[in-house]
Amino acid sequence: MHDHLDTVLFDEPQILARLDAIAERITDDYRGKNLTVVAILHGGLIMMADLLRRIRLPLKMECISVESYHGGTESSGEVKFNVGRMPDFSGEHVLVIDDILDSGRTLDAIARKVRAECNPESLRLGVLLDKRTPRAVEVAVDYVGFEIDDLFVVGYGLDYQGRYRNLPLIGTLKTEHILPEHR
Ligand code: IMP
Numbered sequence: 001m002h003d004h005l006d007t008v009l010f011d012e013p014q015i016l017a018r019l020d021a022i023a024e025r026i027t028d029d030y031r032g033k034n035l036t037v038v039a040i041l042h043g044g045l046i047m048m049a050d051l052l053r054r055i056r057l058p059l060k061m062e063c064i065s066v067e068s069y070h071g072g073t074e075s076s077g078e079v080k081f082n083v084g085r086m087p088d089f090s091g092e093h094v095l096v097i098d099d100i101l102d103s104g105r106t107l108d109a110i111a112r113k114v115r116a117e118c119n120p121e122s123l124r125l126g127v128l129l130d131k132r133t134p135r136a137v138e139v140a141v142d143y144v145g146f147e148i149d150d151l152f153v154v155g156y157g158l159d160y161q162g163r164y165r166n167l168p169l170i171g172t173l174k175t176e177h178i179l180p181e182h183r
């Protein structure tokens with residue numbers, strides 16, 4: 001699978017070292033508070049698992065499933081929630097974790113819905129990657145792993161056509177592994 005990669009942006013030790021630092025900040029920021037961390041599925045799942053085990057607080061975890069991409073390498077602009085009923089976060093300080101901030105539409109839609117329907121005590125956002133690209137929607141993110149150029153990346157939760165989420169590093173795909181219509 002690694003041979004499908006063109007370039008590696010961040011390897012596993014780099015990612016985990018960054019998560020150590022972020023978890024340290026989260027532990028300090030939420031000490032003495034009721035914290036619920038919410039993974040956005042599927043992309044936020046891998047980061048979530050490694051991040052949560054580094055936070056030294058008795059937190060709760062929750063997952064929200066959304067679809068914002070439809071198989072290509074460009075954001076579709078539409079965010080679909082795959083949930084019947086949103087969770088109740090009364091009394092909880094909520095931290096939402098996603099893989100990447102690109103156009104901003106996904107996190108903006110999630111933040112709006114959580115504020116409107118879940119009654120959180122507070123809401124913060126964290127992403128592994130922040131893409132330097134013109135945003136369709138401005139979103140204030142509180143915890144960022146790394147900033148990257150406007151590239152399509154896979155690994156560590158990020159997929160192309162549903163694959164490569166399990167790569168333990170982040171990189172770009174060789175052109176031959178991208179469908180002609182997405183190049
Ligand atoms: P946004 O709504 O444009 O900010 O897009 C965020 C979502 O698009 C993320 O949750 C990812 O699922 C997906 N996405 C954006 N950029 C990439 C990428 O480079 N690789 C894989 N998925 C991406």
Ligand code: MG
Pocket residue numbers: 041042043044068099
């Ligand atoms: Mg995603």
